[in-house]
Amino acid sequence: MSELYLMVTITERTAVKKFHTLYGHHGADVAFITVGNGTAVSDTLDYLGLEETEKAVMLSVVTGSVWKEIKSDLQKHLKIDVPGTGIAFIIPLSSIGGKKPLLFLTENQNFEKGEESSLKDTKYELLIVIANQGYTNMVMDAAREVEEVGGTVIHARGTGLERAEKYLGVSLVAEKEMVFIVVKSGMKNLVMKNIMEKAGPASKARAVAFSLPVTSTAGMRLMEEAKDDND
Known part of the structure; x- marks a missing residue:
């Protein structure tokens, strides 16, 4: 996959609406x-101009070109470089499970699917x-049918x-749970495929x-030892 990223934004909870509105324009x-x-x-907070308040963490999927536009607008319109406003950064994605979810996450971003991206010598993927x-067990059961893995669950709210x-x-409900699972790179596609088949859009x-x-x-x-035992 070419030029597709997970954009992470951390800001005050009260500022979520203006960030989300800006992102929607792109x-x-x-x-x-x-x-x-x-x-x-406290010394670091004072230096950065921050307060000890609850933060919001926003996760979005963006193309490289959209990120450049968003970054420019964050600097120009939201003054993100001013201490206390927030931070935003991107992490390269390696794949998305299924064509329909890909279209759903990247609509209006003029994304053209290319080859799946990868980094050399990466043993694991997240x-x-x-x-x-309420359906994290369905997700984890599907993952464990392929590989014995653990997961971490975070409650979230979906927008758009x-x-x-x-x-x-x-239709999708707003209340979501995000499951973070670390898997061996060689098993990633199989685990993701089974999750999408057993717990994907066609399931509850x-x-x-x-x-x-x-x-x-x-x-x-333990995962390394299990791999060595199977070799």
């Missing part, structure tokens, strides 16, 4: 939003699966989901999934 109005708290010490609330019926043939989970390359890990010794 066709990136499908977003998944969760909340968090900053952990910086799968991010976004499903209707009105187009789901056009591409996915179903209505899941969409995409993957990001992981360049280095710690704490994966």
Whole structure:
């Protein structure tokens, strides 16, 4: 996949609407939003002009050209370089599970699908699966049919989901759960395929999934040993 990224935005919860509105002007109005708290010490907060308030974390899929436009507007219109406004960054995606979810996530961004991207020598990938609330077990059961993996669940709210019926043939509820699963690179496609078949848009989970390359890990010794035993 060429020039497709996960855009991560961290800002004050009260600022989500203006960020989302700006992103919508560039066709990136499908977003998944969760909340968090900053952990910086007071001296750092003072230096950056930040307060210890709840933060919003927004996740969107964007093309490289759309990111350039968004970055320019963030600097010009939202003054994101001013301390305390927020931060935004992108991470390259390696794949999205299925053509219809791809169209749903990238509509209005003039994205043309190319070859699946990859980074050299990456042993693992991070799968991010976004499903209707209450169906994470369905997602994990599908993943574990292929490989013994664990997952971490985060509650989120979806926006810009009105187009789901056009591409996915179903309506989507706003309340979402995001499941983060680290899998071996060689098993990624099989795990993602099974998740989409068992917990995808045709199921009650209505899941969409995409993957990001992981360049280095710690704490994966048991998975490494299991691989060595199978070789």
